[in-house]
Amino acid sequence: MSILVFIDHNEGKVKKASLEAVVYGAAMNAGDVVGIALGEIADDALATLGAYGASKVIVDKAAHFNHFDSRAYAKAIAAAAEQTGADVVIFAHDSSGKSLAGRVSVRLKAGLVSGATQLPNTDGSFTIRKSAFSGKAFADYTINTDKKVISVNPNSFPAKEGEGSAAVEAFDSGVGADAVSITVDSVSRMTDTVPLPEAELVVSAGRGLKGPENWGMIEELAIELGATTACSRPVSDDGWRPHHEHVGQTGITVSPNLYIAIGISGAIQHLAGVSSSKVIVVINNDPEAPFFKAADYGIVGDAFQVVPKLIDAVKTFKAS
Amino acid sequence: MKLLVCVCKTPDTTAKITFTDNNTTFDANGITFIMNPTDEWYALVRAIELKEQHGGSVTVINVGLNDSDQIIRKALAIGADDAVRINKAPTDAYDVAAQIAEYAKDKGFDIVFTGKETIDYNGFNVGAMLSELLDLPFVSLANKLDVNDGKATISRDIEGGIENLSVATPLVVSAQKGMAEQRIPNMRGIMAARRKPLQVVEPAAIEPLTTITNYELPPERSDIKYVDAENPAELIRLLHEEAKVI
Ligand SMILES: Cc1cc2nc3c(=O)[nH]c(=O)nc-3n(C[C@H](O)[C@H](O)[C@H](O)COP(=O)(O)OP(=O)(O)OC[C@H]3O[C@@H](n4cnc5c(N)ncnc54)[C@H](O)[C@@H]3O)c2cc1C
Ligand SMILES: Nc1ncnc2c1ncn2[C@@H]1O[C@H](COP(=O)(O)O)[C@@H](O)[C@H]1O
Numbered sequence: 309m310s311i312l313v314f315i316d317h318n319e320g321k322v323k324k325a326s327l328e329a330v331v332y333g334a335a336m337n338a339g340d341v342v343g344i345a346l347g348e349i350a351d352d353a354l355a356t357l358g359a360y361g362a363s364k365v366i367v368d369k370a371a372h373f374n375h376f377d378s379r380a381y382a383k384a385i386a387a388a389a390e391q392t393g394a395d396v397v398i399f400a401h402d403s404s405g406k407s408l409a410g411r412v413s414v415r416l417k418a419g420l421v422s423g424a425t426q427l428p429n430t431d432g433s434f435t436i437r438k439s440a441f442s443g444k445a446f447a448d449y450t451i452n453t454d455k456k457v458i459s460v461n462p463n464s465f466p467a468k469e470g471e472g473s474a475a476v477e478a479f480d481s482g483v484g485a486d487a488v489s490i491t492v493d494s495v496s497r498m499t500d501t502v503p504l505p506e507a508e509l510v511v512s513a514g515r516g517l518k519g520p521e522n523w524g525m526i527e528e529l530a531i532e533l534g535a536t537t538a539c540s541r542p543v544s545d546d547g548w549r550p551h552h553e554h555v556g557q558t559g560i561t562v563s564p565n566l567y568i569a570i571g572i573s574g575a576i577q578h579l580a581g582v583s584s585s586k587v588i589v590v591i592n593n594d595p596e597a598p599f600f601k602a603a604d605y606g607i608v609g610d611a612f613q614v615v616p617k618l619i620d621a622v623k624t625f626k627a628s
Numbered sequence: 629m630k631l632l633v634c635v636c637k638t639p640d641t642t643a644k645i646t647f648t649d650n651n652t653t654f655d656a657n658g659i660t661f662i663m664n665p666t667d668e669w670y671a672l673v674r675a676i677e678l679k680e681q682h683g684g685s686v687t688v689i690n691v692g693l694n695d696s697d698q699i700i701r702k703a704l705a706i707g708a709d710d711a712v713r714i715n716k717a718p719t720d721a722y723d724v725a726a727q728i729a730e731y732a733k734d735k736g737f738d739i740v741f742t743g744k745e746t747i748d749y750n751g752f753n754v755g756a757m758l759s760e761l762l763d764l765p766f767v768s769l770a771n772k773l774d775v776n777d778g779k780a781t782i783s784r785d786i787e788g789g790i791e792n793l794s795v796a797t798p799l800v801v802s803a804q805k806g807m808a809e810q811r812i813p814n815m816r817g818i819m820a821a822r823r824k825p826l827q828v829v830e831p832a833a834i835e836p837l838t839t840i841t842n843y844e845l846p847p848e849r850s851d852i853k854y855v856d857a858e859n860p861a862e863l864i865r866l867l868h869e870e871a872k873v874i
Pocket of ligand 2: 634635636637664666667689690691692718721724741742743744745746749750751752753754755
């Protein structure tokens with residue numbers, strides 16, 4: 309069997325979620341793991357994928373792949389799958405994977421499971437577990453086709469670095485500039501924090517904070533911990549915080565190692581987006597707040613008293 | 629402009645999820661169904677706004693049985709012009725995409741909208757599959773969209789930022805927060821919706837590529853440990869030594 313993993317990169321570096329996808333492919337233990345990268349990137353950056361389990365990376369560096377176009381990319385990845393004889397194609401379940409996995413699945417007539425949280429179970433059938441009902445349940449999907457496409461939920465498979473270096477080979481996908489129809493006019497990225505969907509530590513706050521002017525301490529706590537900030541839906545609806553911080557059933561679903569919820573009541577729609585976090589801490593002045601029922605650690609207290617003390621405690625911890 | 633919006637029903641956001649038949653079937657007993665939020669709040673409303681701005685028509689399409697008619701009528705009440713229901717309980721995302729592609733392929737739609745994901749199966753799949761079946765450009769996770777002279781200008785979410793792009797129509801777009809504001813249907817809309825056409829189409833023969841064989845509820849969290857509000861240092865100690873997350 310052979311496994312092809314789509315390698316997404318940004319500013320010369322392979323994205324963390326793609327490293328996790330390689331780790332997932334290697335952990336399947338089902339054959340060679342080959343990466344496919346598109347656009348300009350240094351061979352050295354791709355060779356490091358060997359340390360995560362790839363034996364080889366093929367790359368089509370044509371300049372028309374420097375910007376993302378799902379149609380052109382899907383054609384190139386499907387061509388790579390045919391050329392390498394891949395039985396399984398793996399993506400990260402991130403903004404590019406969410407645009408590509410479905411397209412490649414159709415091109416290869418391969419069943420797709422998106423947002424996988426576990427390795428496939430291959431005794432008898434090929435079945436993969438994913439989160440469903442916005443974190444309220446798991447669903448096991450059996451793929452009925454010979455070829456398979458999987459996208460892996462970020463933070464489900466830690467990108468542990470091992471030893472080794474992957475061979476990097478040029479690949480001609482046969483997909484020319486005429487296949488590109490999207491013009492990317494500009495990209496703006498916050499460069500100082502880990503993006504929320506990839507974050508391992510999240511500090512989130514809700515309406516209990518009373519107003520946007522009080523977010524200073526939330527940001528400070530996040531900076532001290534190296535965490536990313538998030539918020540509840542009313543907080544982003546009221547414009548206290550940007551839309552992309554809204555977590556929950558109708559916002560972003562996160563599964564960090566640590567989710568700290570401050571002044572958030574724990575409505576079912578909020579819990580849906582955060583319940584797969586590994587550890588949940590709740591800080592709320594109402595001992596009856598429903599969030600405590602879903603938490604591992606709790607502090608009953610006024611956020612305006614507790615958070616500054618918590619910041620000091622983190623500083624002391626870091627200094628020790 | 630000819631616009632198509634894919635809408636589906638999902639359990640109400642407060643629904644408690646349970647399963648029957650030995651955990652192989654979602655238990656719809658006592659569940660209220662709503663229109664999938666991103667389909668309703670963003671995809672549908674933005675399509676209606678574009679029609680109001682440029683003229684044309686908004687068609688909503690659903691793959692489902694007649695228990696979808698309620699959300700289809702709601703979409704018409706919000707302002708869609710007509711509706712198509714492909715008469716089949718869908719088997720997987722590919723089935724949905726293939727049924728819609730079969731209907732849409734020769735109708736000349738300028739933009740096909742989907743929501744970014746359904747809040748029940750959380751696939752993010754239908755839009756991407758549909759665009760490949762129709763061989764059209766696909767922009768996922770769009771939070772802004774304008775169209776002028778056959779050119780769409782779109783902003784989409786990427787990890788930790790935003791990508792601004794342009795692309796000629798026709799195309800497929802998946803919509804999310806930011807693209808529009810929710811509209812509540814008014815009495816006139818609700819009355820008008822009763823007279824708007826809802827065409828029921830028989831499905832094409834499509835083999836699903838995947839099957840759900842089992843559901844499971846997540847394990848309950850073990851008991852919560854409380855830390856004194858005066859002593860957050862203890863919390864940090866626990867997170868480091870016991871939970872090992874910092
Ligand atoms: C269709 C639909 C979809 C939805 N989707 C989402 C979603 O995706 N995400 C989401 O978050 N919500 C969602 N909601 C909204 C959800 O139902 C709740 O209304 C929302 O999560 C509440 O936000 P909150 O906890 O910040 O505010 P509140 O419910 O007002 O809670 C504030 C909390 O802060 C505590 N507090 C007050 N003062 C202090 C203090 N000084 N110190 C410490 N604690 C304090 C209070 O005890 C309370 O528990 C949705 C609702 C609907 C109807
Ligand atoms: N049964 C259906 N009928 C029509 N459109 C659907 C159906 N299921 C999903 N969709 C559309 O596809 C989007 C993504 O769905 P999913 O891939 O299941 O997350 C939804 O937001 C809808 O716009």
